[in-house]
Amino acid sequence: DVKVTQSSRYLVKRTGEKVFLECVQDMDHENMFWYRQDPGLGLRLIYFSYDVKMKEKGDIPEGYSVSREKKERFSLILESASTNQTSMYLCASSSSDRGPNYGYTFGSGTRLTVV
Amino acid sequence: RKEVEQDPGPFNVPEGATVAFNCTYSNSASQSFFWYRQDCRKEPKLLMSVYSSGNEDGRFTAQLNRASQYISLLIRDSKLSDSATYLCVVPGRGSGYSTLTFGKGTMLLVSP
Numbered sequence: 001d002v003k004v005t006q007s008s009r010y011l012v013k014r015t016g017e018k019v020f021l022e023c024v025q026d027m028d029h030e031n032m033f034w035y036r037q038d039p040g041l042g043l044r045l046i047y048f049s050y051d052v053k054m055k056e057k058g059d060i061p062e063g064y065s066v067s068r069e070k071k072e073r074f075s076l077i078l079e080s081a082s083t084n085q086t087s088m089y090l091c092a093s094s095s096s097d098r099g100p101n102y103g104y105t106f107g108s109g110t111r112l113t114v115v
Numbered sequence: 116r117k118e119v120e121q122d123p124g125p126f127n128v129p130e131g132a133t134v135a136f137n138c139t140y141s142n143s144a145s146q147s148f149f150w151y152r153q154d155c156r157k158e159p160k161l162l163m164s165v166y167s168s169g170n171e172d173g174r175f176t177a178q179l180n181r182a183s184q185y186i187s188l189l190i191r192d193s194k195l196s197d198s199a200t201y202l203c204v205v206p207g208r209g210s211g212y213s214t215l216t217f218g219k220g221t222m223l224l225v226s227p
Contacts, residue, residue, distance in 0.1 A: 033214070042219035043159070045207070058214070090158055103149050103204070104215060106158035 003027070006091050006107035013114050019078040021110050023091030030096040032074035033104065034058075034066065036087040043090065049074055050096065081114045088112075117141060119218035121203050127224045132193045136221045138203030139185045149204040150177055150188050153220065159202055163188070193225045 007022035025032065033048040035058075045058030047066040055066050063085060067075045074093075078085055088111050092104035121138045128134045140148075148165040163170065165186055169178035176189040186205075190197055200220040207214030 035217075040219070043202075043217040045214060045216075048214060103151070103161040103164060104159075106160070108158050 004091055004093050004105050004107035006089075006110050008110050009108065011110055011112045013078075013081050013112065015082060015114055017078075017081045017114075019081050019112070019114075021076040021078075021089055021091075021112070023074045023076070023107055024072050025074075025093040025105070026072065027093070027095070027105075028071065029093035029105075030071070031094045032068065033092040033094075034064075034074065034076045035090045035092065036060070037090055037109075038087050046076065081112075083114050086112060086114045118216045119203055119205050121218040121221045123219060123221060125222040125224050127226065128193050129226055130193055130195060132225075133189065133191045134193055134223060135187055135189045136201055136203075136223075137185055137187050138218055138221075139183075140203075140205045141184070142205060143181075143184060145206045147206060148177075148179060148186050149215070150175075150186075151202040151204055151217070153200045153202060155199075159217070162201070190223075193223075195225050195227065198223055198225045 004025045013019050031050050034046045035043040037043045044060050046064050049055045049068040065077045088109050090109045091107040094104045118141050150162045151159040152162045153159040163177045165177040165179050174191045178187045200222045202220045203218035204215050207216045
């Protein structure tokens, strides 16, 4: 089975801190994604990457950046955490070869609280 | 029309009931669609992919109506374990890359 691993299940950070959320997948997928999920708003795409060192903005990139130095790892960075970034963060990956018909595989999520 | 719209529910049904969820989408060029299931405090997991007019997997049937731009999910003989939020998912707009846009989900509660 494809496995997508997020480094932390729960995280509490202070306002203004720089926060790194790590995601690793073990199936050699080309595409990786970061979403946040909030009650009433559903999943919203922050950034995605379709190759090493490549990145594309999603729907809500403000306040975030990403890094993809290796194919298996996709990091989400909160440059200066704010309370409105308190959320569940979900990483996902997919294969370009198999096309979009096979959907995504998600990590188990990181629940970030900014105080 | 929003990219993906779903009735948030909750749908409260007894065990054994048949329940159907609908989802409408705006991008008429979309080719592939998905239903994901998300349990409370868990990550979404792929339930079914939807091609052409639809497909069936055991108690679950997904149908696609391209003319009206809606997708449906039918669950027969509901089980307690079917209680979850069901997310309708369509290809994302623009770019051409493999992004997906998720609906906000429909909550299903199956009671004994």
